[in-house]
Amino acid sequence: MKLYGYWRSSTSYRVRIALKLKSVDVEYIPVNLKSGEQLSDEYSEINVQQSVPVLELNNGNRLTQSGAILNYLETEYPAVSLLPADPKRRALCHSFAEIIATEIHPFQNPRVINFIRSEFGAKERNIENWIHHWMSRSLTVLESIAQKSAHRFFLSDTPGLAECYLIPHMYSARRFKVDLSPYKQLQYLDDQCSQISVFQDAMPERQRDAPWEAQA
């Protein structure tokens, strides 16, 4: 299989973690979002959505949208499961992931930031406010949900779907200089994951398309 992605895209980062947790090897094909490669005719033929990630299966079928890809991997590679067996706990993991996917990520997407800049004349200070506002609002909710879990990872003793979403967004929060000190349990989960080689290998700085000055 092939994974089209970009080193710093948090949706690509989610899929990288899941693939590594499940020990599924793929060929990584970088798409340079910074230079606009996703808008090229060639890439638009691969994904009409002009976005990453895309998981290309061995039969040539291409799957888009990180949540759909994670769901596919969970069904097709069930040996290492990313979800609890209990349906109510499973729903809580999905809900945790969905808050990140629908209430944090859309607002930090580069095309949204660019639109705010051009449409509303937003300055850097306004952009920062915008990102911090949505991040802090949702991190507060995620923290209160996570605090109810007394496990090493979210609802479990092994990392899973919640961590696939959380870790890339803790990375983004640091990149956007969000004060993470109020989110003790999220920091704990982040710290637990940072000690595991799978999460280290999935880090943006470890990807071959990271610029050399960022590479770890």
Place this chain on the structure above:
Amino acid sequence: MKLYGYWRSSTSYRVRIALKLKSVDVEYIPVNLKSGEQLSDEYSEINVQQSVPVLELNNGNRLTQSGAILNYLETEYPAVSLLPADPKRRALCHSFAEIIATEIHPFQNPRVINFIRSEFGAKERNIENWIHHWMSRSLTVLESIAQKSAHRFFLSDTPGLAECYLIPHMYSARRFKVDLSPYKQLQYLDDQCSQISVFQDAMPERQRDAPWEAQA
């Protein structure tokens, strides 16, 4: 079970369709988003996210986030399935839904509109541009995906997950006066659904918390 929702909330609408497709009866508890009931202390105890929908199970457990709720219903009430059996087609349905959940809905959420108004001094014309921009962008992508399906509904001869997401967003698009004429296949799917009593019963205007002047 109980469903906390609001007549015009498109995420509540998604869950209403799924419940009705699966013939699962629930007690409907309206939460008045317009008057700010979701921010009350009483409701915040029910859902710390201060949002709808919430599905309260018979044992008192509460599930949040529409996608997580739909997933739970699919697992627990499998007799009428909302997804194809084939994993690749299933991933395509999930991807279709995810585009709506992450690339349309977040930008039309009232709290986002209010923030744009207060933070960027956006006028009604700017708000309309904002909503139309994100809706049209994603509807174009959804149309191109839907055109590849030659079925009565998306990828199938029965309505499912894709329609649970699409129909509420076609309703929103009309509400926000988006020109739908370029989206022939989406209009076809919308029209197919509008002829089915399940979809008629799930309509915002048919809910008991719709104001009398809107009631159908």
